[in-house]
Amino acid sequence: MKIKLRYFASLREALGAQGELELPEGSRVGEARDRLIARGAPFEASLARHKALRAALNQALCDESAVLADGDELAFFPPVTGG
Template identity: 55%
Template sequence: MKVNLRYFASLRETVGVGSETVDTNAATLGALRDELIARGGAHAEALGRDRVVRAALNQTMSDESAPLSEGAEVGFFPPVTGG
């Protein structure tokens, strides 16, 4: 399925893009994060399990057990973002 990713604040700077659309087999936000980490490079650095990262699913803050669906929008945030 395709999902739309958005990266905010320092995560956007590390990954190098503000948004992207990806094909995934992940069923949950946590599984999607693991897939992105497995890419290595900037994704692993930004989203690594040693980092605190918050996620929103369709503009609602969600935990990693939240189920994904076709066309979902996923936002990744550092724990504190400026205004």
Template identity: 60%
Template sequence: MKLQVRYFASIREALGAGEALETRAATLGALRDELIARGGSHAEVLARGRALRVALDQVMADESAALREGAEVAFFPPVTGG
């Protein structure tokens, strides 16, 4: 399925603003693991044990949330300022 992934704050600094990608992941957690498996900066910034928040279609979600075609996923640190 095709998704739009966006990164914010320090994650954006490491990975860029975001990307369109094709995935087989069924949940947010599986998508995170798929991104970690890329290695490099993705593995470092999204690593398990690092605190981060995730939103699905602009709504905070937990990693068990199911993905759907065309969804927008956003990753960001737990505290962001304005």
């Protein structure tokens, strides 16, 4: 299955605004992050496990156990700082 990726703030600057990822059916958000890290630079540094990041699945905040489906929109971004 294929999902659409979106990045914001510092991640957007490092990785671009969007991308795509092929994954096995039933993959979770954490597995998507690991596959991106495995691509190497610049993904490896931006999405590294020690970095505090948040994720949204289909425009709702989610955690890394959320299960992905074909066509989903998955976003990664730093902690939010609005207000």
